Amino acid sequence: MTTQAFDFTPLLAPNPPAPAERYAGFPKYNFVGGHNDPEHLPLDELIAAATAVLKREGRTLATYGLNSGPLGYRPLRAFLTQKLQGHAGITCSPDEILLTSGSLQGLDLVNALLLSRGDTVLVERDNYGGTLSRLARLGVNAIGIPLDEGGMRMDALAAALDDCKRRGVRPKYIYTIPTVQNPTGTILDEARRAELLKLSHAHGVPIFEDECYSDLIWDGRRPPALYAMANGQGVIHIGSFSKSVAPALRVGYVVAPWNVLARILALKTDAGSGALEQMLLAEYCTAHFAAHVPKLNRGLRAKLETLMEALAEHFGTAAEFTDPPGGIFLWVKLPDQVDTQKLAQVALAEGVAINPGPEWSLDKERGKRRLRLCFANPTKEEIRQGVAALAHICHREFGVPARIANVARQA
């Protein structure tokens, strides 16, 4: 048969993304991605849970949807109703929860439900890169709302909504990560949440609440979810087990009243998300989740402290940041002469991976001097060495930080 090369290029759908690069392995100092701390992965309990649930119900894996139907494994949805009640104040039934392949599938489903090319949405100006890139791919106009140390600024949101109204535009949603915002780490307090709901209601613009980091709070204290405060009306809520148990398991969820969830479920045409991972999580979480999360958080807090100390040591006052109340990342501002997009490229070639601010903000100019450092996966020693290496590269490329531990740097 023919072995002549076939060129797919003329057949591609319009505006294809750039082809993926070949995987080059894990960077030596990895400060990107939502990876978690392997030491705090509860491996023995997960093995015991897998064995127990497979012995008891393993044969149901022969059935799409197990015995639970397309919303996903019912015992995990039952666990979630309790967790969401206790943790976020959300009252919902298992039939108002859809289990998804990570919260990213939830993001895609909600976008598929509501968005089409040319639509407008309101989002926090500094934001999760995956949300921003999705909106760009969909051809949606994302208006960035600035944040301060209390999260999304309500005066700015009100002004943006008024402006949309003047222009006759009804935004499709207000997307927010209110509880440990990505990348700023802020938590929106209850008063601002109430104000946000009032604005949402007044303008008829629903809220898309992404809580994938909300388990990771040092003191465990948080305001009720927007979904809870609105009694589930006009809010779609998503969450994940990626950050609290294990990212590679890819189990997330969408919470919405049934009439909305039924429309989302109709768009989920994947014959169900991975069932074993749902079974494993239900078995594990029912027994251990409540005890696991504080332990994980203590470990994360300790790594954050290592990171902040290393930044103080190697960058001095050149690195500005706020000590976040939780999460797995730090949003760092460097001096004006730094271009973090360029820094990220150079650093990656030398084994240090960072998220450059322009990929994590709608304000590219502002993002240029900012970067996101994820601290859950590297060891404390890797954090120290990685920050030292980054400071060295940054000084070489941009002249800052000028000093290290009170000693002037040599280029």
Added chain:
Amino acid sequence: MTTQAFDFTPLLAPNPPAPAERYAGFPKYNFVGGHNDPEHLPLDELIAAATAVLKREGRTLATYGLNSGPLGYRPLRAFLTQKLQGHAGITCSPDEILLTSGSLQGLDLVNALLLSRGDTVLVERDNYGGTLSRLARLGVNAIGIPLDEGGMRMDALAAALDDCKRRGVRPKYIYTIPTVQNPTGTILDEARRAELLKLSHAHGVPIFEDECYSDLIWDGRRPPALYAMANGQGVIHIGSFSKSVAPALRVGYVVAPWNVLARILALKTDAGSGALEQMLLAEYCTAHFAAHVPKLNRGLRAKLETLMEALAEHFGTAAEFTDPPGGIFLWVKLPDQVDTQKLAQVALAEGVAINPGPEWSLDKERGKRRLRLCFANPTKEEIRQGVAALAHICHREFGVPARIANVARQA
């Protein structure tokens, strides 16, 4: 806060599908869906595999993509290179395999790579319902190519390609399930495969080869994959572990040369498919897959025989079908007065689930008298009882079958 009901209707993206129905539980006699035989699920080996792989590598679950990067768990890709070589004659490297959340994600990714509204594709006329509904949702013009007992008819394909050429249309792909076609169960022989590749080449139209059923062949004999015969040029190949091990695990794969796979991977923005299920399958399959599949096939063949006997007994000559060489479904033709869409509705209300032909064929008129019966999941006793119940309902609604075991039916 407000608890006023929020109406999402005016905000929905255009042409939303109908909302999902609430899950009503598993039907008593379930002849639909790709469910498998719970008795042939290799549970003990799966438990052992899960335990072994978690003990050895479980901590890597703290990392998106494990240590393997975005193509998926490398040992499973390594297993697949061997399986695909031995089984389908495909020579490929692990870096030409992308692990997906079921082969359905593969279907979606290839569609995202190539299709946009108004495009034309060529597909087997009787076809997997999920493929037909996807193409309809995408606004793609699917031209159905008739099949005979040898699979897709090459004279009809040649005519359709010529017709497209005359109209100045370059179809985006020829989609085929060549090895145990869904729903007809046919296997395209090697001569037709060669002809298909010749036509594909002559018209510059690539082939999209879906092999999700190709492990389920009673005598294990099959022609090489189209991908193999074309040396991977102009063919994208997808497959699955759903039919051979367990559907609820949701692990499938795409095989393509790297320059094509890199474009597909760029569209896979889900932070990886479920890793534990990939780890489990790699561990299990490397040791047991080759021995497992023939056992599974013997069990499926026995159920098919029960189904064919029950049809002969309860429908007599009213049910026409060809004894398929493999698979988990039978494509059955009933007399002209039957409307299987209506039959499916009435039967479902009485606990018998079947796939009506119009959902499984582009030719709705032809489909009206046909139905698909999946036989892997029900027990033999359920198959017998379910077919008896279906015959009873069909007789009541449409007057056929008129007789049962030589006795005239009472309405």
